[in-house]
Amino acid sequence: MKLNEKIAIVTGGGAGIGRQAAIRFAKEGAKVTVADVNSQSGEETVSLIVESGGEAIFVKTDVKNSNQVKELINTTTNTFGGLHILVNNAGISNSEVRSVDLSEEEWDHVIDINLKGVFLGIKYAVPELKKSGGGAIINTASLLGLKGKKYQSAYNASKAGVVLLTQNAALEYGKYNIRVNAIAPGVIDTKIIDAWKQDERRWPFISRANALGRIGSPDEVANAIFFLASDEASFITGATLSVDGGGLTF
Numbered sequence: 001m002k003l004n005e006k007i008a009i010v011t012g013g014g015a016g017i018g019r020q021a022a023i024r025f026a027k028e029g030a031k032v033t034v035a036d037v038n039s040q041s042g043e044e045t046v047s048l049i050v051e052s053g054g055e056a057i058f059v060k061t062d063v064k065n066s067n068q069v070k071e072l073i074n075t076t077t078n079t080f081g082g083l084h085i086l087v088n089n090a091g092i093s094n095s096e097v098r099s100v101d102l103s104e105e106e107w108d109h110v111i112d113i114n115l116k117g118v119f120l121g122i123k124y125a126v127p128e129l130k131k132s133g134g135g136a137i138i139n140t141a142s143l144l145g146l147k148g149k150k151y152q153s154a155y156n157a158s159k160a161g162v163v164l165l166t167q168n169a170a171l172e173y174g175k176y177n178i179r180v181n182a183i184a185p186g187v188i189d190t191k192i193i194d195a196w197k198q199d200e201r202r203w204p205f206i207s208r209a210n211a212l213g214r215i216g217s218p219d220e221v222a223n224a225i226f227f228l229a230s231d232e233a234s235f236i237t238g239a240t241l242s243v244d245g246g247g248l249t250f
Ligand SMILES: NC(=O)c1ccc[n+]([C@@H]2O[C@H](COP(=O)([O-])OP(=O)(O)OC[C@H]3O[C@@H](n4cnc5c(N)ncnc54)[C@H](O)[C@@H]3O)[C@@H](O)[C@H]2O)c1
Pocket: 011, 012, 013, 014, 015, 016, 017, 018, 035, 036, 037, 038, 041, 061, 062, 063, 064, 089, 090, 091, 092, 093, 113, 140, 141, 142, 143, 144, 184, 185, 186, 187, 188, 189, 190, 191, 192, 193
């Protein structure tokens, strides 16, 4: 087990990529706080972990709310005695419309969750990671943080912001032995792509738009998150690891 004695938080841990990352961390020996705005699905992730012999708690958290993020960190350190790993994974997509048709409210909402949420996670976790003598932060960016796509203005901008915020934090906190990396998933089989799946005209293209010609599974992304969280990635920081079946090259 490669995360024995480690204490980890996974935001957006109630579903999809975050759920699989939380389960993987627990299998590798970590104590995990599952944070999600959705209590039911977050508690389900905790049950899945506990039923297979792992240790986890759920803390209801909206990542755009600084008081809730502070509470998430406090509850984790009070319950488990510290913090070593933070996965800033919670995220949402935007309505598929041109930017001229996207409301200002929706723009703010997407940026608040996808980008400010990552900032708040870093801001309030770093002091605890320093106390632990170092640690790892993994931010979930996106292939759409590395290349533009029509009708994705807020999502594109938020995820590109995550890539540079990752480099910024890697530079600021490397001296405390805190590594900060991002992952950039391509099309992964989770709820967030439901609208694309139902689009009979575009789905055949979207689902094969990479070198491997298929979509990815949340497990395949969780493997990359686990790698970046583990000591196997001890000299990797400031990186954005594409987990996209070659989507960036396509
Ligand atoms: N699935 C993909 O194709 C894909 C591709 C690239 C990047 N991503 C990114 O991966 C991350 C995880 O998404 P997913 O695909 O697993 O989708 P998902 O919808 O299955 O899971 C997202 C989780 O985040 C939670 N969440 C949403 N808003 C929140 C908030 N304000 N505070 C706390 N939790 C919140 C949801 O309740 C849900 O449990 C997101 O950041 C997403 O942008 C996904």
